[in-house]
Amino acid sequence: MTASTSSHSPLPRWRRYQPDQQWEAYLFLLPSFAGFLIFVAIPVVASLALSLFEWSLLSPPEFVGFKNYTQLLSSDLVFRKVLVNTFYFIVTIVPLQLAFGLLLAVALNQGMRGLEIYRLIYFMPVVTTIVAAALVFQWFFNRDFGILAAAVWELGSKTGLPIRPPDWLNDPDWAKPAVVILTLWKNTGFTMVIYLAALQGVPTELYDAAKVDGASAWQRFRSVTFPMVSPTTFFLMVIQMIGAFQLFSEAFVMTQGGPANATLTIVYYIYQMAFEFQRMGRGAAVAWVLFIFIFIFTLVQTRLQRRWVHYEAGGES
Amino acid sequence: MTTTTTTPPTTSTPASIRPGAAPRPTLKAGHLVLHVALILGSVAMLLPFGWMLATSLKSPPQIFTYPPSLVPSPVVWRNYLDTVQAMPFGRFYLNSLFVAVSVTSLQILTSSLAAFAFARLRFRGREALFLVYLATLMIPFHVTMIPNFILIRFLRWFDTFYALIVPTAFSVFAVFLLRQYFRGIPAELDEAARMDGASSFRIWAQVIMPLSGPVLAALTIFVFLGSWNDFLWPLVVSNSHATRTIPVGLATFRGQYNTDWHLLMAGSVIALLPVLLVYVFAQKRFVEGITLSGMGGR
Known part of the structure; x- marks a missing residue:
């Protein structure tokens, strides 16, 4: 119908549609923006405000200033434990997950037969529901009738060594590794697949050149593979760290945060505060502490990456 | 063994x-x-x-x-019969399916419209608004969870499907992912359509969306799976079998049959089976979808 838009104007084509695009654009944005405003932007501000109150939803909210924060950071011993637990999970899960993922990806990238089947199997836990996974691991770790404990007993009796299975989920020292194992089982397939994609982008000439120079397999890994996938390593490090900060379902289902709060995580604590103890303000304060931690850690990693992440074509300095 | x-x-x-x-x-x-x-x-x-x-x-x-x-x-085999008689897993399936389908289609609809505006339309405040969107990408869901919960209570949406669907019908991440992809589609295509008199809506529906098959497929799998497996938010806002999704239903089941491992494991198998079946037959799409979305479209 608008065949009359003949080309007599010197303006570039796209400028001519500008006036009506203004309102059109807002219409296109409206559904997303309304949701964004109501369920993201306003709640962010509300949560900050809420963290300055004590509110059980039953009685009127009471303004307490920064008390929620100061108590968390000074006198709340459980929260201190929660932080220690969270850091434990970060320093174990993140490196192990990256190492296993890279190892598997490098192995699968050798032109191996059966790549599809291996990928199918290793990636399978990624798509499973964490509740079911945590349930079966709880049963798996059971000291008396679990298959893991049975294997250890067998090993002990066969070899005559005095090894006994730990009481994984009832022993504060073992419950954390149990959560780590569950998380590794669940997520390693993801890092593997991402690394696999990165490895496939490494030019083979680099390996050929290294071979010509007489580099051993390990040297080729050290000086070709590792630097070439370092942007991926950085990316995975950041998102796995954020994921480890937000650990919840694993602990909620498998250990209920116990024993003796050994697997209580930050998000679990938010859940407890808000939905078990009805302390909305305190819960919001914990959530903000979580956010600040994630923010600082991501910032530090972004700073540090310049020292070790190798960008092709010298992009980043 | x-x-x-x-x-x-x-x-x-x-x-x-x-x-x-x-x-x-x-x-x-x-x-x-x-x-x-x-x-x-x-x-x-x-x-x-x-x-x-x-x-x-x-x-x-x-x-x-x-x-x-x-x-x-x-x-x-009776364990399975006992399990579905003890807990309405059929109902949980339906709930999960309804929620995941609704969330996925709504999220893709709202996000693709917004992404189209960000990628293709010129309007005041475009860059600033996009920056505001991006800035919230870093904020964990847990920060907004409690105010959202209070809002749900206030709206009397607690324990309804509204609570499960509406707050997750929008996604900053999906907008970001789709915008990246849309920008890669040659602008000449929609200019040509515009010359032929197509409205922006038609360009979105008949030029951009049909050309975005791969990213839409990836996002669909990513969002659907995320919604199907989501645990914390449904746990917080559902309180009866009528709205419980599979993960929450399974957790409730555990709460009641704490040591009946044969039943709990049967329930777990029931919970996992549909996703695993689809996964085994569409492995490539799953891996692509999660990789592409997981990498933020890179």
């Missing part, structure tokens, strides 16, 4: 440090070692599934026998 499976991280054997991305097999002996390591690793990955299935088919006396066996005898 049991002796080979004691070490889940079998893949860490030095043999698997075979660096390099050699395109063609060069070391046959090396491959053999790698296969052994990878198979051991696969057994470790599959063992929890096998243990779940085996337990779900055992009778209680079989479960509490030492040493445990991976082969139930006799096979007790």
Whole structure:
């Protein structure tokens, strides 16, 4: 119908549609923006405000200033434990997950037969529901009738060594590794697949050149593979760290945060505060502490990456 | 069986440090070692599934026998009947399906419209608004969870499907992902359509969306799976079987049948089965979808 838009104007084509695009654009944005405003932007501000109150939803909210924060950071011993637990999970899960993922990806990238089947199997836990996974691991770790404990007993009796299975989920020292194992089982397939994609982008000439120079397999890994996938390593490090900060379902289902709060995580604590103890303000304060931690850690990693992440074509300095 | 499976991280054997991305097999002996390591690793990955299935088919006396066996005898199919009679898993399926389908389609609709505006339309405040969107990408869901919960209570949406669907019908991440992709589509295509008199809406519907098949497929799988497996938010806002999704239903089941491992494992199998079946038949799409979305479209 608008065949009359003949080309007599010197303006570039796209400028001519500008006036009506203004309102059109807002219409296109409206559904997303309304949701964004109501369920993201306003709640962010509300949560900050809420963290300055004590509110059980039953009685009127009471303004307490920064008390929620100061108590968390000074006198709340459980929260201190929660932080220690969270850091434990970060320093174990993140490196192990990256190492296993890279190892598997490098192995699968050798032109191996059966790549599809291996990928199918290793990636399978990624798509499973964490509740079911945590349930079966709880049963798996059971000291008396679990298959893991049975294997250890067998090993002990066969070899005559005095090894006994730990009481994984009832022993504060073992419950954390149990959560780590569950998380590794669940997520390693993801890092593997991402690394696999990165490895496939490494030019083979680099390996050929290294071979010509007489580099051993390990040297080729050290000086070709590792630097070439370092942007991926950085990316995975950041998102796995954020994921480890937000650990919840694993602990909620498998250990209920116990024993003796050994697997209580930050998000679990938010859940407890808000939905078990009805302390909305305190819960919001914990959530903000979580956010600040994630923010600082991501910032530090972004700073540090310049020292070790190798960008092709010298992009980043 | 049991002796080979004691070490889940079998893949860490030095043999698997075979660096390099050699395109063609060069070391046959090396491959053999790698296969052994990878198979051991696969057994470790599959063992929890096998243990779940085996337990779900055992009778209680079989479960509490030492040493445990991976082969139930006799096979007790009744456990599944008992499980669905104890808990309405059929209902949970329906709830999960309804929620996941709604969330996925709404999220893709709202996000693709917004992404189209950000990628293709010129309007005041475009860059600023996009920056505001991006800035919130870093904020964890947990920060907004409590105010959203209060809002849901205030709206009297607690324990309704509205609570499960509406707050997740929008996604900053999806807008970001789609905008990236839309920008890669040659602008000449929509200019040509515009010259032919197509409205922006038609360009979105008939030019941009049909050309975005791969990213839409990836996002669909990513969002659907995320919604299907989501646990914390549904746990917080649903309070009856009428709205419980599969993960929350399974957690509730656990709360009531704490030590009936045969039933809990049968429930777990029921919870996992549909996703795993679809996954096995559409492995490539799943991996692509999660990789593409997981990488933020890079």
